[in-house]
Every structure is written in C-alpha cells, then in structure tokens.
Amino acid sequence: MPMLLERGGETPERWTLIDEAAPLPPEGAVIVPLERLDEAIATGPALRLGLTLPNDASVTPLRPRFQRLALVRVVFPTFSDGRGFSLARRLRSAGYAGRLRAAGPLIADQFGHLLACGYDEVEVADAVAARQPAEQWLAALGKITRFYQSRPDAAPIAAARHARGA
C-alpha cells in the first residue's frame, strides 16, 4: 500500500481504489475513475465518493458534483509534469472544499508546493518512498519558512513586512 502523507506526517489509507471494471460496493469509501462517476453517484448516499482525475481534466463539468465528492485524487504522470499544481488551484477557486490528494511519482521536494496549491495529502509512489521516507518529506517542508506568495497556512512576506511596520 502506498505511503500516504499529510502536513503532519503519515496517515492511514481509508479509501479503496476502484478501477474501470471492479464492481462498486453499496457503502464504504471508494475512489473511482472519472468515467464511473455518474454510476457511483447513482449507487446512493451510503457510498463515500472519491474521484481520480487526470491532470488535463476540465473543472467546469465537475462543479455540480462537488457536493457529492469527499476526495479528489489528481494523478501526476511524472513529477516534472506540473499541470496538477494548476488543476488544484482551479479546483479550489471553483469552490471544491473536500480533500485533495496528489498521486504519482512526486518527490519530497515538492511537498510544500503541493500543500500551497491546495492539496491536503500525497500518495507517494512506492519506488519514491523507498528512497525518500516520510522524514525527508517532512524535513523538506521546513527548509524555507516564509514565502512571497500567500499559502493556505501562511501569510506572504509582504504581509509580515507591513504588519511589522504598522
């Protein structure tokens, strides 16, 4: 099972990944591919729903379904394909308020960027986790303490600068 990390450290996996073919359970928490979303919604409210989203997906058609989604899992095909950063921003600015997960061969050095763009957690690929255990991911977060941009958990440098002068 892949390592799952949030800001505070490792967290247990509570979701089951459902592929294109597997039957949907009547209840529980499942992450389904985009093409099975409507089917999963039709299963009923007892099923907690997560959605796997490719990084080139369009946000607009999803907006009416935001209320039904407890998790969106954005897949990064490679760590250097940064579309998922902008997709997260788009999801957040479109009003998606559920959990946001990044999945794929991402590296520890990107943890801060991911959290800053609105992700809550990262599903670390096994091959990366073998070389970069949780400590490296958490250590990467502390390397730079204040940024020019505002982040979900921190005001930007300019705000601190002028608060100090005020």
Next chain:
Amino acid sequence: MYRYDEFDHRLVAERAGEFRAQVARRLDGSLTEDEFKPLRLMNGLYLQLHAYMLRVAIPYGTLDGRQMRRLAEIAERWDRGYGHFTTRQNIQFNWPKLKDVPDILDALAEVEMHAIQTSGNCIRNVTSDPLSGVAPEEIEDPRITAELIRQWSTLHPEFTFLGRKFKIAVTGSEHDRTAVMLHDIGLQIVRNEAGEVGYRVLVGGGMGRTPMIAGELRAFLPKADLLRYLEAALRVYNLHGRRDNKFKARIKILVHERGIDSYRDEVEAEFAALDGSDLVVPADEELARITAYFAPPALPEREEAPAVLERVKRQDPGFARWVGQNTHPHRVPGYTAVTVSLKPIGAPPGDATAEQMRAMAEVAERYSADELRVTHEQNVVLPHVALADLYQVYRGLAAVGLDAANRGLVTDIIACPGLDYCALATARSIPVAQEIQKRFASPERQAEIGPLSIKISGCINACGHHHVGHIGILGLDKAGVESYQITLGGDATETAALGQRTGPGFSYDQVPGVIGTLVERYLELRQGRETFLQTYRRVGMEPFKEALYADAA
C-alpha cells in the same frame, strides 16, 4: 537600487540551505539523477560539455560595486578567474565543482545575490532596460515592476514545474532595449488616453528553433491588475501548453496553435475568476516600499558642458571616439550613461576577468552612484557618470582593456558559448566572433560602417539571438562539418523583425569574408546616413544575395 530586508535575506539563505541538503540527498541516493536535475537547474546549475556551469541571477541587470567585487572573488576562488555575462543580464561561471556550489551560493547570499530560477522550467530571472531611470523618454522606472514580478515569481508553488522555461521582460520606454517582443511575456509601460500608467502586455515571442515575434495580449492593463493577470496567463499556459515535445512546449507554440484570440479569451476568463488571494499583499504598501528603492540617486549638480571634456577629446582621439560611441543621454543635465564594452577585439564576447570586474566596481563606486547594469547585449552600463568625470572613467577602464569604443558597431557581437563550452552546440561561435572582430578591428572602419549588430548562435536553440541580428549567423553541423547560415534584417527593438536566410550556408573559414562582402555591398548601396538595417529594408535581400552567390551561380 533594491535592498534586501530580513525577509529577502532569510529566503535566499534558506534556499541555499535547501540546495545544500538536496546535493547531499543526491550523493546518498535519496534523489535519482533525473529527480535532482530540475532541482539543480532551478538553482542555476547546468551540466555543460566539460563541467558544471553556474548561472547567477542579476535581477533586472542591476548590481552595485560590492556585488561586482563578490563576483570577481567567486571567479578567482572557485572558477578560472573570469565570468561570462549573458544575454539575459546574468553571469555564468563555467568551471565550478559541484561540491563547491553550496559555498558559492552562501557567498552570493551574503551580498544579496543568488542563482534561483536562472534555469529550469520555471519563471526565469526578469530582465529590464539597462537605462532604467536614465533614459529621458522613460515613462516609469521598469525595475519597480520587475522587482514586484521577481518576488511574485520566486519559488511560486504553482509555476515551478512548467512545460518549459518562461521569460519575462519589462520596458518603461518606447524605444526598447530589452527585446520585449521576443519574450514569453513582454510588458511595456504605457500611458492610456486618460493619462494613467499601466502595461501593454505582449505574449508569445521567443527565439529558439521556432522564432516568433510576440503578439498583443492586452493593449492596456491597469497596474493594480498585473500579478493577477500574470497568474491567469501562466495558469492557462501551465494547463494547456504542450507537454509531448519539449521543442513545442514554449508558450509561443500554444499561442500560435490556438490563435492569440482564443488564448486571450481563456486568460480573461481565468483572470475574471481569480479572487486575488494569492497575491503579494498588501499590494499598495509593498509597491510604495519597492518604488522608494528605485528613487533616482541624489546626483550633485555638475557642469553641463565641461570645458575639460572638450579639451581632452581634442587631445585624445581614442577617448573622443569612445565618448561618441559609448555614452547615452541622461535625464539629468551634466550626466551620461556609459556602456562598458565587453567586446574588446579578439576576446570572447561578454567575458570579464576578475581584474576587469574589480575595475568596473571601482569606477562605479567612484563615478556612477555605485551602480552597474548588465545589458542583453552582453555589455555593462555605468548609469550615472558626470560628463566632467568621463576621462577618469575611461582611464580606469582602459587600464584593464575595457575601453573598446564599439557599442552597437560591427564588432559589438553577441555570441553564445558555442562548441567551446556547450553540450548542445553544433558549431563554434566565439572563434567566429573573434575572426570577424579582427577583420573589422580598425576603429575608423567601424565608425564608417555605423550601427550594425551581428549575432551568432552555435545551434538552432538560438542563445546568440541570431534571428534578431541585423546580420545573424547560425552554426550547424552538416555531416560532421560546421556550416553557417546567414540571415539578414533581424531586429530586436520596437520594430522587431526576424532575419531572412540569404541561401545556402558557408564554411567556418568563409564566414569573415562573407560578412566583409555583405558590408561592402551595404556601403555601395546606402543613401546618405542610412544604417545597414535601413538599407536592407529599402532594397531587400536580392542585392545582398547576388553579392554572396553571384560567383557560385
């Protein structure tokens, strides 16, 4: 000029610490070479043909004497005693060792410098007009905007893994010295009909293997909207720019394939939806704080037409030529901006030794309000020199061989590092530049020819900007032999144009003669004081082509 406060200092120091840890994690195997590569690139570290190369940012090209002295120290202590000023107003060191790089970054951080985002698929060091705050026609000092963008783009969490590099330039004058139309985004500070100052936004310019002139994205963008608009423009690019082919991944391809109107529609929609929560806030106070740093220096009143200047010019014709060619009008009477040419005959264009860097620092500290600017033409500008001090400045520069009176002339050549340093190069460029310089070494001859920009690239990536040289030279590899294509009519200014190919290429040995033939033909054709470019635009390619290929036909 801009000064770091504790926040800027801390960020740069922490970033150096982060990279030190990344180097250690590469060495212990935590990071693979593929994973480490973009991290080192975003810290300015390239793997070149023979060694690593470190590219140090000089934000918008402005630095002071202390910083220039530190660059000299780095050149001596960790490199081979020289550095190379680039077409993006940065400096490159060609021979650092990987293990020394964290120490070099620490040494830079001490003087408010760094190598952040000088490479990699992120927003690069913002460039600007070397005559900022000097040029009489300027609407507003563009470095204020450039500094705002520097902060906004530094370690931007969303735009650190773009499809490709992203270059932004800002100009505050109508006469463009930043090649603003050849950037991914170009910003021109303009006034609208109501007299308000804002930006004309250009998008999709660039050189490389598919050169394009930027198109107009917005005729007028209010100042307060700048960062939000840039955020929208970058987001659309990040999401929709091509990722399947690195040679088609720049924003110019996206704009070209979709059409600028379609791209604009998406940006405007994204812009309208942005809530502004991500900006460098509070915008007004921060802008005021930055603006104060770029207040014009207090220049004491000096003689407007010092008699001593005229007398020395009469006594020293070399000095007179240098004053005529290498100075630029200043908005303050009695002052001028001096171009220090880094193109002495026979030296690699843009290179400066540690000794030369110290001499430039010394002159800047004593005679130019402690400021220097790097130009995209790979020269250095002393922006605030009193006319009465010009001779001392000249002597100080001449002592280290930096008195070439060739700014904008045929020997003021831009050349990429080429096959001598670069892993991508297909041909030599620096030796080509040197051979052309030798052919036109005579100052009288250069003055007679007048303004003529020759730009040389050693491969189709076009780092030597050959597409926008009045004469462009592109070195290729034809079955193991260097072959040079010639283009004519390129222009990097507000009348930007891409050069057109003359025809079949020439061998390495033929190039200086080819340039000689083109210049001869121009001198025969020109009317009155017409420049090479004006003549070319009037007569077209044919007469030049005929001169080059008549014998072969």
